[in-house]
Every structure is written in structure tokens, then in C-alpha cells.
Amino acid sequence: MITRLVLDELVELLSEFPALAIVGPRQVGKTTLVKLLQKHIDAEIIYIDLENPRHEIKLSDPVLFFENNEDKCIVLDEIQRRKDLFPILRAMIDQNRKPARFILLGSASPELIRDSSESLAGRIFYKELRPFHLLELPKGSDEKLLLRGGFPNSFLAKSDKMSELWREGFIQTYVEKDLPLLGLPVSPSESRKLLRMLAHLHGQVLNYTTLSKSLGVSSPTVKKYIQFLEHAFLIELLEPYSGNSAKRIVKSPKIYLRDTGILNYLLGISNYNDLLSNPNAGNLWEGFVLQQIKTILPYNATICFYRTNHGAELDIIVTFPNQKKIGVEIKLSASPSLSRGNYEAMKDLGITHLYVIIPTEDTYLLKENVQVMGLMHFIKNIKQMVT
Known part of the structure; x- marks a missing residue:
């Protein structure tokens, strides 16, 4: 079984929050991830699939079900199908705010995020599960x-x-x-x-x-x-x-x-x-690299691209909490070259370090402050790049 990068963070969140929502598209591995979490939770887990009529009937009286299983961790899968449960969950959590009472799994929808953020504010933490990552x-x-x-x-x-x-x-x-x-x-x-x-x-x-x-x-x-x-x-x-x-x-x-x-x-x-x-x-290749980078960035880092009407451009600019910026240019080539517009963008933004990501494992200086490297090397060392 493949261990997911978010596992340790989820364990930490479950030690603090009464409810944790793991959201993402169908088939991304949310249910499997809960199985990995099970050994880190000091309570019996009850799994309810809200698309399964045999499971859903258990919630014909949700208040009674939740009260009778107050000492357990209840997993509600496809929670967006039962938005009526959110006010009840809020009441249950307010009666007993012990950590890891509920794990909500949802195929993403704007309605899911909006309704639960309104009724479970301060009681829940959302974490997105992305597809597999290289690491x-x-x-x-x-x-x-x-x-x-x-x-x-x-x-x-x-x-x-x-x-x-x-x-x-x-x-x-x-x-x-x-x-x-x-x-x-x-x-x-x-x-x-x-x-x-x-x-x-x-x-x-x-x-x-x-x-x-x-x-x-x-x-x-x-x-x-x-x-x-x-x-x-x-x-x-x-x-x-x-x-x-x-x-x-x-x-x-x-x-x-x-x-x-x-x-x-x-x-x-x-x-x-x-x-x-x-x-x-x-x-x-550019989109692939973008997803690999976004998955491992700290939550308070920002990511964007830069392009002017006069041709200055960079594929990615990452700004870290200490306000340091790094530039990333993505090339599907083992021998990349940069354009005049790339250097103009560095000058415009005051970027002192540019990383050129290529699909091989080579690492070398292309020019002062411009380093070519493979994707794996970059994502393994990105945290050291901002110190």
C-alpha cells in the first residue's frame, strides 16, 4: 500500500479537531487513506457510505445514532449527499468536542464546502487529497x-x-x-x-x-x-x-x-x-510539474505566473511566507535555453534565483543564479531553497 504524503498531517489534525473533512474527486483514494489512519486513532471506527442504502438506513435517526456511538470515530463517506446532517453534526460536536469524532469524506462540490463551513466553522478542518505524487x-x-x-x-x-x-x-x-x-x-x-x-x-x-x-x-x-x-x-x-x-x-x-x-x-x-x-x-509537462510543486508547498506559500504584454514571462513564481520569491521555468528538453523575456521577468520582479525544470536528472548552472535541474531534485530540495 502506498503511503500518502498527507498522512502525518492528518494524524496531527485528528488530535486537535473534532471533525476532519478529506475532500477530492472520486477514486482518488480517500477511503483507502482512512484505513491507513485507523491505527492512529484511539477509537473504534464506524464507516458509513451514504451511497449505500444499507448504510444510510442507520442514519434514519442521526441524533440517536451519533449519541449511541459518541465514543467512536464515525466516517461519513460522500457527505455532500446529506447536507442536512451538518446542523446535527454541529450540535453533536458542541456537546462533546473531543478530537476525531467525525471524518467526512466528500467528492468535491461547492455546496459541500459552503454548507459545512457555515455550520461547522471552528469545528472542522478541510484537507484535500490529490492524486499520487512522485515522492x-x-x-x-x-x-x-x-x-x-x-x-x-x-x-x-x-x-x-x-x-x-x-x-x-x-x-x-x-x-x-x-x-x-x-x-x-x-x-x-x-x-x-x-x-x-x-x-x-x-x-x-x-x-x-x-x-x-x-x-x-x-x-x-x-x-x-x-x-x-x-x-x-x-x-x-x-x-x-x-x-x-x-x-x-x-x-x-x-x-x-x-x-x-x-x-x-x-x-x-x-x-x-x-x-x-x-x-x-x-x-x-508544464502542468505535471505545476501539480507536483503545488502538492508539497506549505499552505501559506503562494504560486502564480508572470507575463507582460511585451513578452517578459516566467511559468511559475513561488512566494514563501518570508516573502522570498523564486522563479521556475519549465522545459521539456534535456538542453534548455531561456528567452530574453525570461531574464526580463527576473529583472522586473527582483528574482535572484531561477530554476529550470527538465525531464532528466541532470543538475547544472546555466548562468549565474540560473540552475537547471530535474523535477525530483527540485521537489526534494525546495524547502532548502528559501532559507
Whole structure:
């Protein structure tokens, strides 16, 4: 069983908070993670799957059930299906605020976050579970992770073909069942069309007007769809730099599909050679690196990109709590070169260290204060880069 990076943090949170919510897309490993947590909890665990009628009937009188199991840790899976439980959970927690009373698991939805934050404020901590990360996997897993993505069933499939079939089924279930249940007001065929369009925009600055014309809907409607998919953890928006700058900077976000396996399926990429020869390979690698970095950043670090109307740009700028900034440029090449715009961006922002991330394990200085390195070396040493 693969040990997740968030495990130790979750154990610490459970020692403090009465309720812990682990959210993320379906099949990302939330239930398996709870099994790993079980040995760290000094109480019997009762697991309730709110999609299972045999389980849900136990909550026909939730107050009675919770009171009779006050000394246990109750896991409520797919909690977004029973938003009516949140006021009851609040009352139960206020009667007894001992840590680790409830673990809530939810396929992400804006309604889940909003309702529970209103009724369980100060009683709950949210933690997102992302797909597999390189630091969780055996050495040499980078190509496999880039192709198959980090959903456990996809990554651990017996073959690339079985992995691809799993992703096909995942997308079909998501667009036909899960997204409508979560509240996306779009037909399954339109959802699939939207996801395919976004796959081809992966790594690009988002233009709502162009996208709305292609879909035949208004720009505000497209923004609503994008926001929904972002809250559902299917896509991610990387915001532009918003600090002080004398230059005219791009103000629209860049868009990425979170999981490269899902992205590859939508782009028709079936093997690693197809991936490398695809016109979107550079942007695909960029999105992969972005997710690997975001997963391990401290919660109070910020991440953005920088681009001006005159061509100055950097793929990623990370600002740490001590206000130190580092720049990251992502290149799908073993012998990368930087543009004049990259150096202009460093000057604009006062960045003294730029890291160029490549898909090999080489590490060397390209120029003073510009270091080329492999992704694994970067994510293992990022904390030391800001001291």
C-alpha cells in the first residue's frame, strides 16, 4: 500500500479537531487513506457510505445514532449527499468536542464546502487529497505517472491499455452521473465537449470570450462552468502575478487539467511516445510539474505566473511566507535555453534565483543564479531553497 504524503498531517489534525473533512474527486483514494489512519486513532471506527442504502438506513435517526456511538470515530463517506446532517453534526460536536469524532469524506462540490463551513466553522478542518505524487512512488515512476496520471486505479493498472480503459470509464461516469449530481447544469454531451476543449487549452491563458463562442453560451455562463469544474477538482486555474509592477501584465489566469492521465485520454494519447510527439507535450509537462510543486508547498506559500504584454514571462513564481520569491521555468528538453523575456521577468520582479525544470536528472548552472535541474531534485530540495 502506498503511503500518502498527507498522512502525518492528518494524524496531527485528528488530535486537535473534532471533525476532519478529506475532500477530492472520486477514486482518488480517500477511503483507502482512512484505513491507513485507523491505527492512529484511539477509537473504534464506524464507516458509513451514504451511497449505500444499507448504510444510510442507520442514519434514519442521526441524533440517536451519533449519541449511541459518541465514543467512536464515525466516517461519513460522500457527505455532500446529506447536507442536512451538518446542523446535527454541529450540535453533536458542541456537546462533546473531543478530537476525531467525525471524518467526512466528500467528492468535491461547492455546496459541500459552503454548507459545512457555515455550520461547522471552528469545528472542522478541510484537507484535500490529490492524486499520487512522485515522492510517494518508487524511483523511476515519473514517465508512468506522467502518462497514466495519479488516480490509484489508473496508475496501478496492469497495463497502459487497462489504465486507459479505467480513465475512459471514469470520465464517462463523471460526466453522466457525478457532475449532474453535484449540480453542474450541463448535459453529459456538453460536459464531455467542454472537457475536451479545455484539454486543448491546457497550459494556456484562458480567454472566456473565445471559449463562450465555441460553446455557444455567454461568457458569464462559461465562467460559472469553469468555476464549478475547479471546485470539483478537475481543473485548476493558475492566477497571474498581481504584485507591484511597472509593466502591463496579463490579467487572465492559465488553465490546467489537474491529472495528466485524464488529460492524455482526452487528447487521445495512449503511450509515452505519443505523448512526446504530441503538439501539446510542452504544456502537458508544464502542468505535471505545476501539480507536483503545488502538492508539497506549505499552505501559506503562494504560486502564480508572470507575463507582460511585451513578452517578459516566467511559468511559475513561488512566494514563501518570508516573502522570498523564486522563479521556475519549465522545459521539456534535456538542453534548455531561456528567452530574453525570461531574464526580463527576473529583472522586473527582483528574482535572484531561477530554476529550470527538465525531464532528466541532470543538475547544472546555466548562468549565474540560473540552475537547471530535474523535477525530483527540485521537489526534494525546495524547502532548502528559501532559507
